[in-house]
Amino acid sequence: MRSSSPGSSSGSSFMRVLTVNPGSSSLKLSLVEPDGTVLAEESGAGHEMAPLVARMPRPDAVGVRFVHGGSDFTGPVVVDDGVVERLHALADLAPLHQPASLHALSEISAALPGVPAVACFDTAFHATLPDAAATYALPARWREQFGLRRYGFHGLSFSYAVRRAGELLGGDPAAFRMVICHLGSGASLAAVANGVSVDTTMGFTPLEGLVMASRAGSLDPGIPLWLIKHGVDAAEVNDGLERDSGLLGLTGTGDMREIRSRAASYDVDALAALDVYHHRLRGCAAAMVASLGGLDVLVFTGGVGEHDPSVRIRLAEDLGFLGVGIDHERNEGVGAGAGVAGDAEVTSDGAGVRSLVIRAREDLEIAAGVRQVLS
Secondary structure: OOOOOHOOOOOHHOOOOEEEEEOOOOOEEEOOOOOOOOEEEEEEEEEEEEHHHHHOOOOEEEEEOOOOOOOOOOOOOOOOOOHHHHHOOOOOHHHOOOOOOOOOOHHHHOOOOOEEEEEOOOOHHHHHHHHHHHHOOOOHHHHHHHHHHHOOHHHHHHHHHHHHHHHOOOOOHHHEEEEEEOOOOOOEEEEEEEEEEEEEOOOOOOOOOOOOOOOOOOOOOHHHHHHHHOOOOHHHHHHHHHHHOOOHHHHOOOOOOHHHHHHOOOHHHHHHHHHHHHHHHHHHHHHHHHHOOOOEEEEEHHHHHHHHHHHHHHHHHHHHHHOOOOOOOHHOOOOOOOOOOOOOEEOOOOOEEEEEEEOHHOOOOOOOOHHHEEE
């Protein structure tokens, strides 16, 4: 799928965009109308594109989510052979997702020949990180040769949440100091000031930061070195940190719903895992507030952030000293069980910080990026 003349569309603002969001073992497609209406959706457990695309109307353009854009890509880009080559070079920095996105791009090229494709990047939102937040205290020769720096991820979700928060609050999002919590199987936080990212918890790869479903999050870098020194193969260490750690390593499952159910029955491992999860979440959230010099808005998004009232209320209680307060009744009515799906404010009366629950909509952000670059 190539486009040598991206401006040749009959009008980018009228484009019907197919968004392609590959996960590590799943695939989500959304056909987004110019007004943001989702005309059709498909999903699959693998990455076989053709059967899914065949059931949907033909789009005017396609947007594919890529987790890692490295230093090369700080915004959406029309795909050509050179772009594909550079994306392959970044594959080992996000091994759970980048290969899946490359496969999806190849599949969509075959399924929709002649339709322009745009790559949209989770790292792009964090291109605004100041040097103090982006720089690792490593030898200059390593930083320069290998591009070692904090990139940050979940940027498509964060970017949408910033704009949507402004709509819910009835003001310019640049007027608010926000900490946005994207909590799902992968999880990270972003500190947003003047509408842009100034700090985040993930780093050079998506391994850093919070405890996640199967990722360890931040740990003493001496641990993997010690394991390798004592005979554990480097590939096994990598797989262990990516696929066998986090909540899975603590409980045997990375599913927060199952852990919550087990904790309700006083399962010792589940209770301990929740304590570990929230200890890291509390500390990282407070660090994001420190980067901002204060907090006006706390946003929850992502699968866990949207659907688990207990995670939201516990973090609010942990950050109560900063003025965070969540109304229990409003909180329980959003996203859980028969609760209201979508976006809502859950701030308690008298709280100094406003708290929002915002549905993750990477599809709308991808579609906006496609229209932007093809205009």
